[in-house]
Amino acid sequence: MLRIRKFEEEGTRLYKEGQIPGAYHASIGQEGAIVGACMALRDDDYITGTHRSHGHPIGKGAKLDGLMAELMGKVTGICKGRGGSMHLADSSVGILGESAIVGGGIPLAAGAALSAKARGTDQVGLTFFGDGASNQGTFHETLNMASIWKLPVIFFCENNRYAVTTSAASSHGQPEIWKRAQGYGIPGHTVDGQRVLAVYEVTQSAVDRARRGEGPTLIEAKTYRFDEHQVGLSTHGEPYRSSEEVRNYVRNHDPLRLFKPELLKSGVTESEIQAMEEEAGEAVARAIEFAQQSPLPEPGDVYQYMYVNPINYPPLHRGALT
Amino acid sequence: MSETQAKPATTRMSFIEAAVQAQIEEMERDERVILLGEDLDIYGDGKVLQRFGSRRAWNTPISENSFCGMAVGAAMTGMRPIVNLSIASFMYLACDQIINQASKLHFMTGGQMKVPVVFRGALYYNSSIAAQHSDRCYPMFMNAPGLKIIAPTSPKDMKGLLKSAIRDDDPVVMFEDSTLWTLKEELPTDPDFLVPIGKAEVKHPGTDVTIVAIAGCMKPALLAAKALQEDGISVEVVDPRTLVPLDRETIICSVAKTGRLIVIDNAHRTCNCAAEIAAVVAEEAFESLKKPIIRLSTPDVHIPFSPVLEKPLYPSKDAIITTVRKLL
Numbered sequence: 319m320l321r322i323r324k325f326e327e328e329g330t331r332l333y334k335e336g337q338i339p340g341a342y343h344a345s346i347g348q349e350g351a352i353v354g355a356c357m358a359l360r361d362d363d364y365i366t367g368t369h370r371s372h373g374h375p376i377g378k379g380a381k382l383d384g385l386m387a388e389l390m391g392k393v394t395g396i397c398k399g400r401g402g403s404m405h406l407a408d409s410s411v412g413i414l415g416e417s418a419i420v421g422g423g424i425p426l427a428a429g430a431a432l433s434a435k436a437r438g439t440d441q442v443g444l445t446f447f448g449d450g451a452s453n454q455g456t457f458h459e460t461l462n463m464a465s466i467w468k469l470p471v472i473f474f475c476e477n478n479r480y481a482v483t484t485s486a487a488s489s490h491g492q493p494e495i496w497k498r499a500q501g502y503g504i505p506g507h508t509v510d511g512q513r514v515l516a517v518y519e520v521t522q523s524a525v526d527r528a529r530r531g532e533g534p535t536l537i538e539a540k541t542y543r544f545d546e547h548q549v550g551l552s553t554h555g556e557p558y559r560s561s562e563e564v565r566n567y568v569r570n571h572d573p574l575r576l577f578k579p580e581l582l583k584s585g586v587t588e589s590e591i592q593a594m595e596e597e598a599g600e601a602v603a604r605a606i607e608f609a610q611q612s613p614l615p616e617p618g619d620v621y622q623y624m625y626v627n628p629i630n631y632p633p634l635h636r637g638a639l640t
Numbered sequence: 641m642s643e644t645q646a647k648p649a650t651t652r653m654s655f656i657e658a659a660v661q662a663q664i665e666e667m668e669r670d671e672r673v674i675l676l677g678e679d680l681d682i683y684g685d686g687k688v689l690q691r692f693g694s695r696r697a698w699n700t701p702i703s704e705n706s707f708c709g710m711a712v713g714a715a716m717t718g719m720r721p722i723v724n725l726s727i728a729s730f731m732y733l734a735c736d737q738i739i740n741q742a743s744k745l746h747f748m749t750g751g752q753m754k755v756p757v758v759f760r761g762a763l764y765y766n767s768s769i770a771a772q773h774s775d776r777c778y779p780m781f782m783n784a785p786g787l788k789i790i791a792p793t794s795p796k797d798m799k800g801l802l803k804s805a806i807r808d809d810d811p812v813v814m815f816e817d818s819t820l821w822t823l824k825e826e827l828p829t830d831p832d833f834l835v836p837i838g839k840a841e842v843k844h845p846g847t848d849v850t851i852v853a854i855a856g857c858m859k860p861a862l863l864a865a866k867a868l869q870e871d872g873i874s875v876e877v878v879d880p881r882t883l884v885p886l887d888r889e890t891i892i893c894s895v896a897k898t899g900r901l902i903v904i905d906n907a908h909r910t911c912n913c914a915a916e917i918a919a920v921v922a923e924e925a926f927e928s929l930k931k932p933i934i935r936l937s938t939p940d941v942h943i944p945f946s947p948v949l950e951k952p953l954y955p956s957k958d959a960i961i962t963t964v965r966k967l968l
Binding site for chain 1: 706719788
C-alpha cells in the first residue's frame, strides 16, 4: 500500500511536470482494496485490471522500475513503451493486462480461469473492475458463463462510487453491486475496501472456494478515489461530489491510516513502520531514476511486437513513412 | 504393408467437412487446442463435441463479446482456442474483444502476451436472410492491424489454412464463404498438410487479364475464365487466400505479365478488399498497367430479403465476362 501511495504521488508530480505523457489515473485511496485482493493470490494466479492501472501490478508484486519507465514511454518499460499508463502488464507475476476499455478485462480473467480448469491446475483468475464496468455487457455475460462452468474466477469490483463523474447511485438499477451475483447463481459479498485485512479475508475465502472447484464469487469493495478521475481533469457546472465528501474520506477512510493502528496492535513498532515508509520512498525514487536514465524507443522499431510470427510484415511500399 | 491397407493419400471432402476435419486433427495433435461456440451441434462442429467432450469443446451461451474475450484470456494463458461464431455478422458483437484485445495485446504488452486464437465466421449471404446476417465483413477487420485474415475458397485451402491458423501464434480471423460449403474435392489426408498463411495461389493461369477474386467470387471467376478460354481469351485468376497479410508479390507479378486487373469482391464497395488490392497495384505496379483497374463489387446498399433484389447485387460470371471483354 505504501509503495502504491508513494508511486502515485510521485507519478502525479512527474505527470504535472511533463515527464509522463498521456493521461494519469491515480489509485490513491484505493490501495486497501487492491492490496487486500492481491494478498490472497499466488504469483501464478492471473489478474486483469482497468485504466487505473498502476496499483494492481504493484499489489501483485511487479517491479517498480519497469512500471515507471513504461509511464515515461521508455524502451525499458515493462511494455516497451507500447502500452503506457493505462495498460501496465507484467506476465512474470501473472498480470495479463489492464484494459482501458471499461469491462474489457472481465472476460479475459475468466478465460484464464477456463484455461486453468482445462489444463487441470489450481490457478485462479481475478479481475479488477469499477462500479461503471458493472453496467457493461461483459460483466453480465461473463458472470453467467463463469457460473454455468464453475470457473475459478473472482470478480472484484472496486466501487469508488463514480464512473468518471457519474455516480453509481444514478446509474445502477441495483446500486448494491454485490447483489447482482444472485441473478447469476453465485455468491456475492461486500466489504469495506478501506480495510485491507477485511478485503484480504473475503478474497481469500473466494480464492479458496475457486481452488476447490466450487466456482466464481463476486466481491464488491466499497472504496474511494481521493484524487480526480484523472490528473488535471476539470469539470463544469455543479461538482459531482462535494469537497466535504472528499475530505471525509481522506480524513476518516484512508486505508493506510486505518491499517497503522492494526499493525501497531499486532506488535509492529513505530520505527519499523517508518522504515517501511522510507523503503517504499527509496524504491520509488530508484524506479524514477531508472526510468529517467533509460533510453527512448527507436522510432524505426515501431513495428516490433505487432506479430509473434510476422509474415510479409511490415510491407515495403512507395508511400512508406518509416 | 500392402497398398490396399495403406491410408489413401487423399480423400474427397466438402468445404465444410474440411473445416471440421482440420479441427479434429489439430485437437488430436495438440491438447491445448479447444473449441468454443454457440450451438456447436448444428453448425458442423457436433462431431468435435462428440469426440472431445465438454472440456475441449465449450458450447457457449449467446454472449459473443464475452466468449470471444474468454478465448483471448485462455489463449494468453497457454491454450490455443478456436471460436466458431457461426455467422460472421455476429463478430460485430465481439469487436471489442477481437479488435481491442486480441489484435492489440501482443503489441500493447511489448511482446509479453501471445494470443494464439482463431475466430471463425461464415459469410452467409445470397440466401434471403436479409441485411443483418448477410454482411461480408472482412474489410472492417482488415483495417485492424494485428489480425491475420484468411478466406479460403476450396476444401483443400480450408483444411490447410485452418490448420496453419490454429498453429499460428497470432490471432487469426477466418471468413468462410457459405456459397462454397458444398464444393468437394480430393484433399491430402496427411495430418501435417498445411497451406501457408500469406501466400496467394494462381488458380487458373493466363496471360491477357488478371482477375483477383476474393472468397466466394472465386466460383464465378473460374467459370468466367473457362468460358473465355474457349474464345481464346487467357485469364489468370489469382486467389489471395490470405487477405492480411496480403501476398502482394503474386498479384503484382501477375499484373506485370497481363497488364490488366479486375478485382472481384462481394463485400460492399467502399474500402473493401478490392479497394486495397487496387490501391496496392496502382501504387506499386502502375507502370505495368495497360488499362485502368476495374473493381466488381457489391454496391453500397443493404442486402435485401427478396431474392429478386438480392441476386443481382453480386458480381456474376456474365458480368465478369463482359468486363474482361471491355478491358481487352
